[in-house]
Amino acid sequence: MNLLKRARKPCGAGIVVLVGVAVMLVSSAGALPCATINLGLMHTNGTADTAEVIENGPVTAPVGTNTFTALCNNTGDQNLDGQWARYELTVWDTEGYSHTDAWKTDRAGSHTLELRLHSYNAGDAQYSLSCLTGTWFDAVQKERTIINDLIFEDTEKEFQGSLVSIFPLAPMTWTPGEEVPVVSLETIPPEEVQAPVAEAERHARSVLTDAVAGDAVQVTSLDRTLHDFCLIPFFQDDELAAVAEVSLAGAGTSPHFKEWKFGHPDPAAALTRLSLGEATWALGRAGYTGGNWTARVVSMGCDAPLRPYFWECENEEEEKVYVGYDRYDEVIRVYTGVTPGARSG
Helix, strand or coil: CCCCCCCECCCCCCCCCCCCCCCEEECCCCCCCEEEEEEEEEEEECCCCEEEEEECCCEEEECEEEEEEEEEEEECCCCCCCCEEEEEEEEECCCCEEEEEEEEECCCEEEEEEEEEEECCCEEEEEEEEEEEEEHHHEEEEEEEEEEEEEEECCCCCCCEEEEEEEECCCCCCCCCCCCCEEEECCCCHHHHHHHHHHHHHCCCHHHCCCEECCCEEEEECCCCCCCEEEEEEEECCEEEEEEEEECCCCCCCCEEEEEECCCCCHHHHHHCCCHHHHHHHHHHCCCCCCEEEEEEEECCCCCCCCCEEEEEEECCCCEEEEEEECCCCEEEEEEEECCCCCCC
16 A cells, blocks of 8 residues: 655654664666665554564665665454554655555554655655554554654765775774774763753653663764754663663753664664774774874765765864765765755755
8 A cells, every 4th residue: 555645744853863774775777776775664562562663764865766665563463352553654755745655454464565756856854654553443552653864865976075085894904013093982071961861861761760871972963954962871780771862952942852772882883884993994094093083973964975974083183084884885985074965945
């Protein structure tokens, strides 16, 4: 069922970032790319009254015709028990119109939602995964919805920036005696992180009652097309228990809790697809050896072969270098500068 609703994107829809990997199969036929992109998994259990969404984080798609899919799985329902589940996949295009496919079932089973969408222009959009389970008389027992970023890129355009080096994804080792840059992760100062930590603690689950916040990492938008947010790790018995994502709206506004993340020991690396160690390795291999560097996670909506999130490294002389993962060619790219690409609308 492909409902293809023509409705405007809701104003101010929340953006939730959850770590995952999108599967992309790019066809070589035709001038415009054609890709099949899985956006995530939705699971419901009618007996336990649970609804879960595991989405694939911010996703980049090529301009052209793409097929977006989402997997649905329903368990715990028996025939004639009154239980049912409904799943919905919605993709907004760069003009703000929504396209939706949905599936409803009253028994255990699996299904794949599918949307085929043609995007004429590069630009920022969103997608949403929603599922719910219910019982007699359409009474809803549990529901879950997550919205995330979908960025359409013109892969034929040149990236606006000065490319220094390209490295294949390979074992990253250092030669004995080789000069290595010293790179430290930038964290939010204690006096600035108190409000985001308090907002996260206000939404803490019962299993996190005794958890203690650690050093928070801020994700900053360089061109203001994506929201700034911070990732705050919480520890129990010196072990990572969960990571809170808290939106940092702007001056004069309060932080806003977005999501708890479990099972992601390095959330910054999950966003960029590169660990701090891998970014350091690429920095050194590009010739930036020696010296002290500070690394931070940044985002940019640009016409670039990089994910929306990558590393910005800055040395004591305020020289900046950008390290990112190219998901299309599966290589690491190092740039001396980046600028926003042209956007439609």
